[in-house]
Amino acid sequence: MIKTSLPKSRRALLLVDFINPLNFPEAAQLAGPALEAAASARELADAARAHQIPVIFANDNFGRWESDFKSMVKELGKGRSPTATMTRLIRPKSGDLAVLKPMHSAFYGTPLDILLSQIGARSLIIAGLATDICIQLTAADAFLRGLDVHAPEDCTAAETPDKKSRALAYMADILKCETRPWRKARWLKKE
Numbered sequence: 009m010i011k012t013s014l015p016k017s018r019r020a021l022l023l024v025d026f027i028n029p030l031n032f033p034e035a036a037q038l039a040g041p042a043l044e045a046a047a048s049a050r051e052l053a054d055a056a057r058a059h060q061i062p063v064i065f066a067n068d069n070f071g072r073w074e075s076d077f078k079s080m081v082k083e084l085g086k087g088r089s090p091t092a093t094m095t096r097l098i099r100p101k102s103g104d105l106a107v108l109k110p111m112h113s114a115f116y117g118t119p120l121d122i123l124l125s126q127i128g129a130r131s132l133i134i135a136g137l138a139t140d141i142c143i144q145l146t147a148a149d150a151f152l153r154g155l156d157v158h159a160p161e162d163c164t165a166a167e168t169p170d171k172k173s174r175a176l177a178y179m180a181d182i183l184k185c186e187t188r189p190w191r192k193a194r195w196l197k198k199e
Contacts, residue, residue, distance in 0.1 A: 014062075014105075014123075014126050014127055015060065015062045015103075015127060016127060016128050017060060017061050017062055017127055017128060017129060018128060018129060018130050018131060019056075019059075019061045019129060019130075019131040019132070019133065020061060020062045020063075020064055020124060020127055020129040020131075020132055020133070021052065021053060021056040021061055021062065021063045021064065021132075021133045021135070022064050022065075022066055022114060022120075022132055022133065022134045022135070022136075022146065023049060023053065023063065023064070023065050023066070023098065023135055023136055024066045024067070024114055024134060024135065024136030024137065024142050024143060024146060025066070025067055025068055025136050025137040025138075025142050026042075026045075026046050026049065026065070026067075026094060026095075026098040026135075026136055026137065027065065027067050027077070027080055027081055027084055027094075027095055027098070028042070028067075028068070028084070028091060028094065028137060029084060029091050030042070030089075030090060030091045030094075034167045037167040037168065038137065038138060038165060038166070038167050039090040040090075041165035041166065041167075041172070042090070042094055042137055042165040043090060043093060043094055043097070044162075044165065045135065045136070045137070045162070045163050045164055045165035046094045046097045046098045047097060048135075048160070048162040048163045048189075048190065049098055049135040049136070049163040050097055050098050051190075052133070052135060052160065052163050052190040053098070053101075055190070056133070057101065057103075061133075062103075062104075062105060062127055062129075063100075063101070063103075063104045063105070064104070064105045064106065064107065064120070064123065065077065065100055065104060065105070065106040065107070066106075066107050066108075066109055066114035066118065066120065066136075066146070067080065067106065067107075067108055067109065068108070068109055068110075068142075069108040069109070069110060076108075077100075077106040077108060081095060081099060081100060085099065105123065107119060107120050107123065112141055112142045112145045112146075113142070113145040113146045113148070113149045114134075114142070114146040114149075115146065115149040115150070115153070116145075116149070121153070124155070129155070130154075130155060130156065131155060131156040131157075131158070132150045132155045132156070132157050132158070133157075133158045133159075133160070133190070133193075134146055134147055134150070134157060134158070134159045134164075135159070135160060135163035135164060135190075136163070136164060136165075137164070137165055137166075138164075138165060138166045138167065138171075139159075139164040139165060139166040139171065139172045139175045139176060140166045140167075140171040140172065140174065140175035141166075143159055143164050143175070143179075144175045144178065144179060147159055147179050147183050147185050148183055151183040151184065151185070156186075157179070157183060157184075157185040157186070158185065158186040158187075158190075158193055159176070159179055159185045159186070159187050160186075160187065160188065160189055160190035160193065161176055161187050161188065161189055162189040162190060163189075163190055164176075
């Protein structure tokens with residue numbers, strides 16, 4: 009049997025779709041809030057790494073079935089666009105993990121379940137784009153799997169403030185997610 013070098017932790021941080029070409033019709037509305045969320049998520053990721061909480065990137069493959077995550081990061085990090093700025097801001101560090109997803113939820117059609125199981129995670133911190141689509145659907149799938157979920161409001165972005173606030177309210181009420189800003193998270197005080 010092959011031994012893995014996966015970290016062990018009751019928690020994991022999932023960064024969803026921050027490595028993103030922002031090439032869809034509503035991207036201009038999302039770019040500013042996405043950069044703000046990425047800046048907060050970078051601080052969150054640094055804190056998670058300091059607490060030995062694994063950082064996992066879950067990213068769309070954008071229909072490019074021959075793509076790989078490292079190439080995507082390298083390609084999207086070039087230039088001065090909001091995409092490049094966000095990619096450089098949240099760039100993966102050594103030891104971070106990645107899964108490519110074909111659809112909205114980071115669980116659908118990916119090995120994320122297996123990865124979280126091998127890590128030993130029972131709690132998932134979810135940050136990324138967009139609050140009302142990929143974050144909400146990933147949180148729902150995590151909830152259905154019995155995971156405790158924290159979706160920090162300052163580390164997600166949507167096309168409009170209304171879409172973001174409605175999604176966060178739904179996640180808090182129905183999915184029992186913690187949505188307070190990451191610096192107020194209980195896990196910071198427990199570790």
